[in-house]
Amino acid sequence: MxxxxxxxxxxxxxxxxxxxxxxxxxxxxxxxxxxxxxxxxxxxxxxxxxxxxxxxxxxxxxxxxxxxxxxxxxxxxxxxxxxxxxxxxxxxxxxxxxxxxxxxxxxxxxxxxxxxxxxxxxxxxxxxxxxxxxxxxxxxxxxxxxxxxxxxxxxxxxxxxxxxxxxxxxxxxxxxxxxxxxxxxxxxxxxxxxxxxxxxxxxxxxxxxxxxxxxxxxxxxxxxxxxxxxxxxxxxxxxxxxxxxxxxxxxxxxxxxxxxxxxxxxxxxxxxxxxxxxxxxxxxxxxxxxxxxxxxxxxxxxxxxxxxxxxxxxxxxxxxxxxxxxxxNPNQNLNCNSILPSEPNSCFSQPAWIPQPTYVTDPATAAPPLPGFQPLVGYMSDPFANGAPNVSSHNPYQPPTDFQMLESAQTWPPSQFALASYNSFPVLDNNLHQAPLQQPSAFPYVNQYPYQYVPGHNNDQRLARLGSSATKEARKKRMARQRRFAPHNRNHSHHNNQQTQLQNQSVDQHERLVNDNCLAAAQANPGNWVYWPSVAGALASNPPVLPVMPLWCTPWNDRPCKGRLISSGKWHQIDDKSGWKPEKNLRFLLQKVLKQSDVGNLGRIVLPKKEAETHLPELEARDGISIAMEDIGTSRVWNMRYRFWPNNKSRMYLLENTGDFVRANGLQEGDFIVIYSDVKCGKYLIRGVKVRQPGTKSEAKRPGKSQKNQHTISPASAATNGSMPMPITQTVR
DNA sequence: TGCCCATGCAATATT
DNA sequence: ATATTGCATGGGCAG
Structure with a gap:
């Protein structure tokens, strides 16, 4: 840092x-x-x-x-x-x-x-x-x-x-x-x-x-x-x-x-x-x-x-x-939901109260990151982890057509999406495969802010919506919806189903969630900690929610949330001087749940093969290439090596020199990293996210081989295991 | 059955 | 002695 x-x-x-x-x-x-x-x-x-x-x-x-x-x-x-x-x-x-x-x-x-x-x-x-x-x-x-x-x-x-x-x-x-x-x-x-x-x-x-x-x-x-x-x-x-x-x-x-x-x-x-x-x-x-x-x-x-x-x-x-x-951080609060419309000819036209830049394209000019703002990854909800080509259509691997900005290699099992109901993550891609996020009513908390300011809506619409939302009637309806959807989504653990669900998410829902997420993110204090609830008992019937953090409202660098998701699903960075500025630069590449061997003293992280081959530079030699990874949370650049090992007839891809990064972020087994690329600069960004259960910070210990390749979350195992059902990163093959 | 990948472990380098 | 590097093994899973 x-x-x-x-x-x-x-x-x-x-x-x-x-x-x-x-x-x-x-x-x-x-x-x-x-x-x-x-x-x-x-x-x-x-x-x-x-x-x-x-x-x-x-x-x-x-x-x-x-x-x-x-x-x-x-x-x-x-x-x-x-x-x-x-x-x-x-x-x-x-x-x-x-x-x-x-x-x-x-x-x-x-x-x-x-x-x-x-x-x-x-x-x-x-x-x-x-x-x-x-x-x-x-x-x-x-x-x-x-x-x-x-x-x-x-x-x-x-x-x-x-x-x-x-x-x-x-x-x-x-x-x-x-x-x-x-x-x-x-x-x-x-x-x-x-x-x-x-x-x-x-x-x-x-x-x-x-x-x-x-x-x-x-x-x-x-x-x-x-x-x-x-x-x-x-x-x-x-x-x-x-x-x-x-x-x-x-x-x-x-x-x-x-x-x-x-x-x-x-x-x-x-x-x-x-x-x-x-x-x-x-x-x-x-x-x-x-x-x-x-x-x-x-x-x-x-x-x-x-x-x-x-x-x-x-x-x-x-x-x-x-x-x-x-x-x-007070500046974060309204970051994503500035309600005051820009008024031409007014001081409001300059969104001083509009989100500050979340992402600084040019690190050289970027203000230093806020102290303490560690990288925090928005899992699938990560705004930059959106748009997966994998799920943009019925064909999970079909590239998205609408949101070229965010091509991603989403490796999160859908179950994660479903579980990621914390829903603090704005989804920047309408193609979402992030079903739960698209389905506000699926989780009670998903729809916490259904009446958030929605960029692009006029004030009257907003007001009307806001006003009506507060009525008891509206509340009842919301609750009813939530009840209807909650069980459905809780049972969603298979990623195929979830992908389908994700694909069916409407733009409207998306936008609403985006804004909801934005608020949640703004209100939440960004961080790279993810605590898992103790799932034993209470969660027996409810799979633990995959904690996800909003990346888009994360105070990267110096100022959080300087951007806004517009209806197109693209991230617009806000330019202090000129207003909205299309500035979606980050593209989600891959993420990886860290194994013990990844966070050990070997200083290397095995990367998912498919995503590595798809989204990282092609490696000619086994020695690979040096690759600068900018820590999103701290802007620190880590010089890592991306390489592969011959493995049988295949390859095993590694990110080396990760020891310092892992230590700096306090990453442990069960935590995860997410790698992005800046589509404009071509640079790579990485962020580590901690996943912890309260009181059991080192809980991530799991029997090594027995839990490999978790593609799905087993509620039952989650309930009995007490550990995070870490489904995540394994490549969806 | 083949692929992926977590990790064991031998070889090598460094302290 | 310890750390690092690199390969090999084998469990788990998808097809």
Missing amino acids: KGGQQQQQEMLGEDLHAGDGNEGNRSGFGGVVEVARLMGGEERDIWLDSRQQDDELLDVDGASIFYADFPPLPDFPCMSSSSSSSSTPAPVKAIACSSSASTASSSSSAASWAILKSDADEDMGRKNNGQHPQQHGQHEPAALSSTASMEIPQPPDQNVMDGVDCMDVMETFGYMDLLDNNDFFDPSSIFHHDDTCLEEFQPDHQQQQQQQGHESTQQQLEQGGGIIHSQNQDQTQEHKASDDLAMVFLEWLKSNKETVSAEDLRRVKIKKATIECAARRLGGGKEAMKQLLKLILEWVQTNHLQKRRFKESADNLPYQYSSPNPNP
Whole structure:
């Protein structure tokens, strides 16, 4: 690892958070209402008068901070300087507020679940702690662990999304509660009643807005729009703006009353500076404010629903997957699900809050990787392990036609796909042979975020979808679907069936999953640890889930998830300057479950013959060739040798000089490696993934020869073996 | 039956 | 003595 080169995660993108609601007795639709009010021209009186302490806090740090149990909204570009302030560590805390007990409790839980965890993440967490001492003590080992890991869940009681302990950070660093004074109305009157309540509320609300608009000062407008008006003009303008904003907000409330509670809104906190800045970047003036309000509301809605989905899933999952939210890296949170649409002519058009680049094409120019971000492989779900030619059609070996980007040599037995229900992996290929991933309803957790933002959909569609999803009815339907599919998929162990299933996955499902995955990945803390649940007992009837990690949201190099899967199934890397940028560079080549002989002191890894011959350079001589393998997680380049041994009448392909790589990644038997190639640069990338069971890290020990060539997973064996049914890598011949 | 590949082990190199 | 290299063996699986 390039420890020295690894850059600290910038504490950006914390402009928009939602508080956890612990901040006292603020009432009503605090945050958003306050936002609307502020945007509508209400002046700093609100902030200054009632919350001097906040004011002081604002002085401390110009960065706007939203604390939330919502994922943090990446920083406004215009706020980068302030948001980069050292005094904005809150995000880390906010994300790290996962339940510290999740790991421990989950390990003791009878439920089957998987943890994806990264050693590196732990390191990262420690580093973060070091960087932000105020967080010390917050990170108990377990907490850190869970924070850094991608865990699947735990019961609601430790719902990490709640971010309960995020508040202390807020208290420490200050924030501007957007709705401290919101005595506008009683939220309950809206959320516990029908539409008429909203209707009734409207006048009052508007009145409030208007009144406050009158009270707002010219300064506010000047700050917001940089426009100087006469007093009368200001008043008129503000009044109207206030009306507009009120209407916007009201409409939003009406359409989301069922999905967003007053509590949710109350948690939204946006620093005034952020609003002002954003408004300026949006062009200033009432329209800018209006636009900003919409964006914020959308964000609130989306994130709330994500959270809700998570909770629902946790509540209903047979496996009781816990929320993987705890993410010590705030930048990862929204990486894959930026909800704010790009607005032309606005600071939002530049996706500062859109995923940062996940993959840096040119390592020379790439920022150093985040410390602690170990390679983590998304098994079949690996976005770059998609598109297998093998399964792109009914002919498993028929090359894909639609997604040339990701030709792959998928060697995962379908059973793995089915089991890889953790579904944190976006699939970048519509050809998926990754059935489970394509079938959200197959697993409860697969469909955790069915209403995620889907790139390419317009806002209305998104909103409509989001809104409807939260209804009880929709929930029931989802659960019913999940129940219907779950048994089916659990029984899917034969790869032929699964391949077929995979092949039949619809694009729609794919996209949805992709986004779902994205969220999961974003919320999860990427790492290269994969914990297997103790399958004995609890899993007797349910094959253990193959833990898979989302590669696409993995913080490779410096910034995670700077990319987005678009409907075509291609990965689009996001260019900071020019927006979307088709940049799918990685092609999955092969993966290999490490055997004892691979991780021993021989320093060599036997590669699957077929994949090696298919996807690696043809070897003329037995000495093979030197091959530089860039560790995806660390960007470190390992000089390995790819060669073969004559073996009977055939060849045995080896990757040599792997000892350091294996040690650096702490790989053991049962772990696995994945090799990619960069289609543009032609370079090779490798990443190691750890697979562990809680409490039995060296569990991977298996009788040597007796378990060779596991092409399928035997639930029974899994249940009795207690070890990971490692089906994986064996070549599908 | 043939192929794949995990690994045993002898030969060789290095400390 | 230990580590590394390279070949051979043989279990498991697919056809």
